[in-house]
Amino acid sequence: MELMVLLNALVTRLLFVLHSLIGVWRVTAVKKEPKYWLLALLNLLLCLETGLTLKFKQGRGYKWFSPAIFLYLICIVPSLWLLEIHHGTQYCGNEPGAVQVNVSNQDFNQSRESSHGSEGTDHHIIQTAKVFVNQLSTICETVWTLALHQTFLLLLVVGRWLLPIGVEITRDQLSQLLLMFVGTAADILEFASETLDIEDVRKNYALINAILAVWTWSMLQFPLDLAVQHIGCKPSASARRIPSLLLCRYSAELWNIGVSLFIQDGPFFIVRSILMGHFRIFNQMLVFFTAKNILVVTLQLYRLAVITLDFRTTVLQKSRKGEVCCCPCEPYEARAHATGRQENEMKEFVAVPPKEESQAPSEDH
Secondary structure, eight states: OOHHHHHHHHHHHHHHHHHHHHHHHHHHHHHTOGGGGGGGGGHHHHHHHHHHHHHHSTTOOOSSBOHHHHHHHHHHHHHHHHHHHHHTTOOOSSSTTOOOOOOOHHHHHHHHHHHHTTTTHHHHHHHHHHHHHHHHHTSOHHHHHHHHHHHHHHHHHHHHHHSOOOTTSOHHHHHHHHHHHHHHHHHHHHHHHHHHTOHHHHTOHHHHHHHHHHHHHHHTTTTBOTTSSOOOOOHHHHTTOHHHHHHHHTHHHHHHHHHHHHTSHHHHHHHHHHHHHTSOOOOHHHHHHHHHHHHHHHHHHHHHHHHHHHHHHHHHHHHHHTOOOOOTTSHHHHHHHHHHHHHHHHHHHHHSOOHHHHHHHHHHO
């Protein structure tokens, strides 16, 4: 096992565990009930996955799916749910979104004076850490929740970058996937912050749960790598069925369209339409992002129509020429067999001379 692969696998999962523990700590501090520390036990699943990955995969990733990302979602999402639900009754005292931190040098000076007469430097460090934690606890709760959302999405992208890749995905595909994740994370953060900050939404407990459910559903695309990988299929089997051949040829494009329609832009558009149509909630940003979702969904449907028509034209052209339409997602194997067969035929053709040339010397003799 390579040292860098082991280091990246362990460091990334450690970051996941630390961030989820911070989320559990905030829930415990807000609810003021120690029983919420039981949420930290979810990290045992991530520890178990780490051991299995190191043993069976030597720290590298799996094909099409990242168990570490999925288990990280399981560890952090419940904490964010509880914070958002409790967030409905928590407001900053002075200004919306302001950070209420009254940092004074008096607390640090008191810790220094107490440390001089007791246990020296070690005690001073402990006292300073306690003061620092107390000051963090005074930060406005809405700011804490938003910061956890932001760091959560950033850590998803950075963690996917640091996690060792498997043999099935290339670095070029990984770079494409990370760029897609950055745009996706920005849209998801905007959806959660923009809709949940509406005052009328905060008064409706069922509406908060519905928005959080759609937000959780949209997060399920992060553990999957199908957006940059083609699904393998056998040319002989796919040539008989048009739908399977279409899925084989445009698997990555179809997955992107499916994610947009059914996991992200489609559900976001439905939620925003309900807010405006049924609950009569209107603001400039809500209208703008609803129009953006409509545009994205329309473009994705247009893209699906273009792919289908292009595939249909290709199939018709090949059928008229009498050619067998093979699956391009495995071009190497199909072309290797065809090339090998052609080379064998050429060798046999060159090895066997024509009859006129072979009989001419015998007549001269």
